[in-house]
Amino acid sequence: MNETLPDNAGYVAAAYLVFVALLLIYLSITAYRLRNLERELSELSELADGEPKVPEPAAEGTSSP
C-alpha cells in the first residue's frame, strides 16, 4: 500500500475526513432540530383541531334519545 500512496497521504485523508465529518455532524443536528420542529407542528395541529370550543347547535327536527 505504501508503494502506491504518496507520503503524508494519511494526513491529507484525515483533513478531508474532518471536513466531511463536520458536514455530517451539522446535518445531523439540523435533522434533529427538524424533528423537533415537526413535533411542534403536530402540537400546533392538535391546538388548531381543538379550537372550536362552542358546540354546534343541533339541527331542528332532530332529537337525541
Next chain:
Amino acid sequence: MYGTRLGPLSLVTVVALVGAFGLAAFYAPMDADQGFSQKIIYVHVPLAIVTLCGFVFGAIMAMKHLRTRDPRYDLKSYTAIHMSLVFGTGALITGMIWAKASWGVWWEWREATLVSFLIVFLLYCTYQPLRFSIEDPERQARYASVFALTAGAFVPVNFIAVRLADAYIHPRVLTTSGSGLTPEMNVAFFGAIIAMGLLFATFWKLEMTNKHTRFQVRALKRKLGGDDVTIGGGRSAAPRYIEGPDGR
C-alpha cells in the same frame, strides 16, 4: 421566506465542491516543496477565508441591526457568526493536521497566522455566552450587535497586522505579488474558495429557514393556545423575536 432557491443553491454547492476537490486531487500538480500534504490547503485555506468573511458579514448585519433595530438583521448576524464558528473549527483542525504533516508539530505558538486566527476564533466563542447571559431579548440583540461589530472590525485589522509581521513560517497563498501556486493549482484553489463560499451560503440559508420556520410555528402556537403556551423555552442565546405567520 429564506427557503426560496435553497434547493438549486444546494445542488450548485454540491457540484462546486465535488468539482473543486476533484480538481485539487487530479488536476492540480503535486507541490515540489511540500509534496502530497500540500493538498490540504484546498480545504484548509478556503475554510479559514470563508470563516473570516463570515465574521465580517456578521458585523455588517449587526451594524444594520443597530441602525434599523430590525430584529431580522440580528438573526442574520447571529446565524453568520454561528456558521463561521463551525467553519472555523474545521479550519483549525485541518490546519493542525497540515502543520503536523509539514512541520512535524500540531501547533506552533511562534507563528502569528495561527495564533491570530485562534485569538479571533476564541473571541467569537464568547459571543454565545454573552448572548446567553442577557435575558431581555431586545437588550441581548443590541449588546450582541455591538460585540459583533467591534469583533468584526478586529478581523481585517488583525489580518493586516499579521501580514505586516516580518517573521513567519506559515506559507502565504494569497499575496499581492502572485500566489506562489502554479496556474493549475490556482484553478483548483480558487474553485475551492468559491465552493466553500457556496457551502457557507447554503448552510446560512438553511439555518435561517430553520429558525424562521420555528419562529413562525411558535408565533402560531401562541396565537392558537393563548398565554398558556410557553414560547422560546426560557433563556436562550439565540434571537427570540416573535413574528406573525405572514413572516413580517
